Amino acid sequence: MSDEDVILDVEHVKKYFPVRRTFLQAVSRQSGGQVHAVDDVSFKVRKGEIFGLAGESGSGKTTFLRTALMLTAPTSGSIKFKGTEISRFNRRQMKKFRTRIQVIFQDPYESVNPRMTVFDIVSEGLYVNNLVKSREDAVQRVTKALSDVEISPPEEFIYRYPHELSGGQRQRVAIARALVLEPELILADEPVSMLDVSIRAEVINVLLSIREKKGISIIMVTHDLALSKDMVDELAIMYVGKLVETGPAVDVVSSPYHPYTHALTAAVPVPDPDAPKIRVLARGEIPTNISPPPGCRFHPRCPFAQEICKNEEPPLVEATPGRKVACHFWKEAHEAFSKGMDAPAGAEIAQ
Amino acid sequence: MTVLSVQNLKMYYKTSAGEVKAVDGLNFDIGEREVLGIAGESGCGKSSLASTLLKLLPSNAEIKEGKIIVEDADLVSMKDSDVRRNVRWTRIALVPQGAMNALNPVFRVGDQIAEAIMAHSNVSKADARAKTETLLKLVGIDPARGRHYPHEFSGGMKQRAMIAMSLALNPKILIADEPTTALDVIVQAGIIRLLLSVKDEFQTGVILISHDLALVAQMSDKTAIMYAGKFVEYGASKEVYKNPLHPYTLGLLGAFADIRKPKEALTSVPGSPPDLIDPPSGCRFNPRCPYAEEVCRTDEPPLVEAFPGHSVACHFWKEIRAQRSQKT
Known part of the structure; x- marks a missing residue:
């Protein structure tokens, strides 16, 4: 594959957090040390690829996601999105850029506001980014996003509240919220681990289909290796801030x-x-x-x-x-x- | 030898909207060193069953019917004070869900275990301490760590400490309610192996409650698949997993990623678990069942023995079985 296909190019990214000094260390002017949450991680994600990042808790998976979203700047290293260095963006540049990378969180019971309707939840990003001119326009784009995540009929769901939805539907609404901004890359942090086994597949299949139909790349953080094998193309195993193994998911797991x-x-x-x-x-x-x-x-x-x-x-x-x-x-x-x-x-x- | 026998157990919660039929007519037996795995999704009543067996129920819960027999005594008819004195910890002990939060953060771990021992048996403080050390060693924790506080323990160690505590009074039955949620997979494997080894050593029966079908398969001698307060399938684990009969069991197995298999498409069981205040008439699974017909909406199917030891x-x-065997 040529380098033009590369959506996200992560090179030598490090993210260290300072540890608060103990009293003794402060008195003796010693440093408290650093948490090496992400320590020299490099990989590439290509167009339409599902990239899995697996490891135990504390391995730095979530910190990496936060860094890739620029919610926290890397200590060093570069993150290029289609050739553009995003880790040096200022706030304004970042705000303009945000629609292109979207995120799906782990727990759909926490990540959607219970007091907002499905329409409000999905359309919020459109309004924040001034992407719609009229309400009709917004309704149309929300409806489209909902049908992309197989919430049907969308017209019926648009004015419902999260408590009227099942766990799987909630997570699909969260996916629609990401999708409505037409991102090129979606970061998913354990998107099915909070869902019951019987409905996991409906969320997984929606993610697989948006990749298929729209060519959106997905970075999925997970601790479930069996699921990675079924869902992920390229898998990276992370241990204490470092990648220890990468390769096609099926090969790595088997x-x-x-x-x-x-x-x-x-x-x-x-x-x-x-x-x-x-x-x-x-x-x-x-x-x-x-x-x-x-x-x-x-x-x-x-x-x-x-x-x-x-x-x-x-x-x-x-x-x-x-x-x-x-x-x-x-x-x-x-x-x-x-x-x-x-x-x-x-x-x-x-x- | 049977250590626990549950007969037609029903436990409902009273709410302003009506009765929640959380446990609705369960029957099962557990023998010494036997593991019964109860698998089901959130809201199916599996944790309510655990609280019922321990008679640790909130005030709006009521055991409507049935018997819980441990060593010839029926817990349902027993006074609460007797259950506390003679049953909990000594005959049935719980390994709780989320051990992270089960230990008191302001007391030393060893003291908490010793306290449980002294509260339920007449032993001296020194004996309780000695017993605590033995128990910690047994679960793979350095006894010196007993002087540490819970925050100094990792998640896996806290769960090991809880297992040590649950074994303190040689119970006949251990109830492990999602004993490995929130633990990483390698730590989980350690806890599972520990539970399997202590149940042999202490000759206890184990009830493993989990939503993880694979965990249940690896640990249990018998498996029950629970849906909406009832067992929909029950039998020797080998039977249930090799020859699944209920559409819900089939659906769950199809939704579950198996690490040994090549890349496969997963299927979901559409819909969501029913409201237990007003469950669907007939078979409770009928609104989600791909095979449902008219009779499923009107008549509730009883749990019947399909094959010896497999209901x-x-x-x-x-x-359904004939149809599936044709396909393959």
């Missing part, structure tokens, strides 16, 4: 290279009582990103870790065409996984 |  990705997939339960039981392959828990471990950040939990992992941070490099991994021993790890082993021979497994 | 409440389960 045949991981990084021991962390493997640990994640082994812990996902499957709806089959005869399937092997879920396994815990990473010791302990995710470290804080105030003072992340030196070397590879995963080494204290990793069954493959050796001396070098404690000292040298592995870069994210292309392992096989289209797939990148940040691990000194990915070849050994991948070979072990494909033989059905979770750790190198003789190594101790977490549980 | 379903659907008028057309045979037809």
Whole structure:
């Protein structure tokens, strides 16, 4: 694919937050340290692509989304939208730009105002951005957006309030609110994790169809690897502020290279009582990103870790065409996984 | 050996709009070391069932009918003071939903566990402390951490501490109500493995309540699919997952992403769960059911044994099964 297809080009983005100093640190004029929420993350999102960002809580997924939306400026690095550097935009430029990247939040019970009608919710962005001349115009565009998210008949829903909608309908209204501004990129923060299983698919299928019909790119933050495989084209696994593995979602999930990705997939339960039981392959828990471990950040939990992992941070490099991994021993790890082993021979497994 | 037997249990909430039929005629048994998974969506009554079994009900709730039998005693007819003294913690214990908020933030974790032990049995403070240490060790927490406060624990550790507390008085039954919500998948796997190992060690029966069908499949010996206050399908997990009979079970399984399978399209169950004040007449699932016919709107299908140890409440389960086997 040519570079013209690239909608969002993220290069070496870092976002650090200062930690408030303790009394002692203040007295001795020491710094309180920094939270390395996003630490040197680079990737590209292409037109019409669904890009998944997966990881545990605290891995920096949501901070990344906020940075990409420029709700908080990156500490360093560049974010280019179709070649234009947006991380240096001033407020006015940003306001004009905002319609082109829209966002869908996790919880449709929180993200839509209960005192506004569906029309008010969806049309608000049109009015804020002076995109409509008349009410008829607004009604028409809202109706169109609602039918794009399969709320039908839209005329009937337009004057309803959120409490009259099901969870799935609410989330689709939230998608319509993003869609009505005709964005080129939608950022979705765990768009179905708060919804009941039975209605998740209706929201997922709407997202897939707007990508299909309108060529809108989507960055989806998720912790659900099984869902990523079904929905996402390109998947990036994030761990303590860094990307540890990227590649086509189906390949990453079904045949991981990084021991962390493997640990994640082994812990996902499957709806089959005869399937092997879920396994815990990473010791302990995710470290804080105030003072992340030196070397590879995963080494204290990793069954493959050796001396070098404690000292040298592995870069994210292309392992096989289209797939990148940040691990000194990915070849050994991948070979072990494909033989059905979770750790190198003789190594101790977490549980 | 059966440790818990529930018979025709009905619990309704009284509201100004009418009675909410949250638990509406449930029957099940649990044996020692057996895990019953109850899967259902929000609002199906699964958490109400947990509160009913513990008789921890709000004042507007009423157990209308039925029996909850634990070691020959019926909790429904038992006085509240007796339930508190002789049942809760000692016979039935709860691993609550959202352990994050279940611990008191201003007391040390170890003290909270010791307090539960002393409140429900006649032991000295020193014995309670010693027991607490053993329990913490058992759930994989360094006993020294007992001196720490909840905010010094991670989410997974808080849930482990809650499991330790629930086991403190050797209960016969553990009720785990969404024990892993808000936990990351690797931490969740650790908690699930811990629950499975402690139930063997303590010989308890476990009721696992979850909306996650995969979690239920991996943990449970028996599975019940709950919809609108009732079981629509109930049986050995192997049967329910390998040979699902109820259209709702089929719908849920079709909506669920399975990590082992190649990329697949997911399907939804259209509509939303019914209002339990005025549930649909006939089968409660009929407005959402792709197979519904006239009889489904008028007659409620009873839960009948379709195969040995596998029950379903659907008028057309045979037809649906035949139709599906033709397709494949």
